[in-house]
Amino acid sequence: MTGAFLNPPLSPHASDYHSPVLVDRVLEFLSLAPDPGERRIMDGTLGGGGHTEAILRRIPGSVVLGVDRDPAAIREARSRLASFESEGRLQVVEDRFDSVARQVGVAGPVLSGALLDLGVSSRQIDEDGRGFTFRDGAPLDMRMAGEGGSGAEPTAADLLAELDEDELARLFREKGEERGSRALARAVVAARSEAPLRTSDDLVAVIASVYRRPPLAKEKARIFQALRIEVNDEIESLEEALPALRDALLPGGVLVVIAYHSLEDRPVKRTLREWSRSCICPPELPVCRCRGEALGELLTRSVVRPTPQEVAENPRSRSARLRAWRKAP
Ligand SMILES: C[S@@+](CC[C@H](N)C(=O)[O-])C[C@H]1O[C@@H](n2cnc3c(N)ncnc32)[C@H](O)[C@@H]1O
Incomplete structure (x- = not known):
């Protein structure tokens, strides 16, 4: 048997654009999201649409707002998920997720769930012209929005x-x-x-x-x-998005974040822990003067990592770390 026959099987939601990571765990947490007749879920990092497709196929009553700042990702996801868009179960927006999260929450909480799968997609890394790689001769570009951003980037x-x-x-x-x-x-x-x-x-x-x-x-x-x-202003975008998403979540709504390095994971860990504490006063204060109750609960006591089997199938998943949080009911 040749090596080609030994290639590991790919997840059903993988495409040659990107293989989504930790799909079953994402669905497990988002399935806890409240169902007020229609589960509105914001996928802030649509990419090739792998997670969104899994959500639409496997979470009953789900409708997805898919967001990405990369016009090439938007094109890919729209073509892959055209049938969901025409059924009215998917709306696609090209923008930064922090900006969309703020707009979504303006009229009050509407989301049952939200997902951020941070960083870049395999396609962005693999296309030398985008400049996300250190392979020889790649231009030093690295803008996720490409030429299509605000123009000032x-x-x-x-x-x-x-x-x-x-x-x-x-x-x-x-x-x-x-x-x-x-x-x-x-x-x-x-x-x-x-x-x-x-x-x-x-x-x-x-x-x-x-x-x-x-x-x-x-x-x-x-x-x-x-x-x-x-x-790409990545850490600022994340730090702005987290509270905006929390405000946009319905009571009992679930937030899932997948980070790929400690610089991204640190603010996620710190923020979700802080929201889960009932008192955030400095220890020297004799009486609690803060909000006095937790804003929600951590669904992941410790960070969730891909299994060795997933890493073998998709080596780019190896650094993924998932955290999930549920807003107080
Ligand atoms: C790891 S990929 C997501 C892959 C996706 N979950 C899938 O299943 O195909 C990350 C995507 O998020 C996008 N992205 C990263 N930061 C963003 C931001 N602040 N606002 C909007 N999109 C962002 C990138 O352009 C990229 O397409």
Whole structure:
């Protein structure tokens, strides 16, 4: 038997665009969402539509508001899920999920559930022209909205050209947890005075000059990821979206978030824990002066990870960490 016959089976919701992760666990939590006749669920990270398809097929009474800031993802999901859209069970919006979450909650709570599957899709990584990769010759772009954003969004190349040394050092330290952040920032400033950094090779050459050896894949990944997070305002978008989604959830509504690295997971963990505590006063206060009751409960005592079998089938799922929370009834 050849290797091709040994390829592991893919999830029924996988496509050549993206394989959704932890699908059964997502459905398990979203199935707890209240059913006031129609379960309105916001998928803030529609991507190729894998999770949304699973929700629409397997959660009775579900209708989905699918959101993505990437016009290519929107096109893909609409074509895949056209039948649900024409049945009126799917509405698709191209925007940032924090902005949509605020708009959805304006008239009061309406959502039974919400899902954020953070980061980038396999297709975004695999298309060199989008610049999310450090493969040779990829342009330093990394905008999730591509050309279709507000128009004001800088590319990774713009940031490398425009940020001063302190700002670059902060970016590499805070968003890339890079120990040599100052040396790297200094090297970027020196390199760009010779020629602008335009492609992945240009940046990899600067990293190599600081490390005095070719950087390992994981070292490059960390630094490229830091730029991607900054280009797309990812942490700010997440921090704004969480309270907006909480406000948009009906009593008993469920929020599920899948993060792929600690910078994303940390605010999710901290926020969901804080909402689940009945008192958030500083310990030195003799009397409780805060809200005095929990806003809801954590459905995941500890973080949920993919099984070894899922990781074998879909290696890109290996860093996924899921947390779920239910708003007080
Ligand atoms: C991991 S993929 C989601 C894959 C999807 N769950 C599926 O099953 O195909 C993340 C998607 O979220 C989108 N995205 C990331 N941050 C976003 C934000 N702040 N607002 C809207 N979309 C965002 C990306 O463009 C990408 O398509």
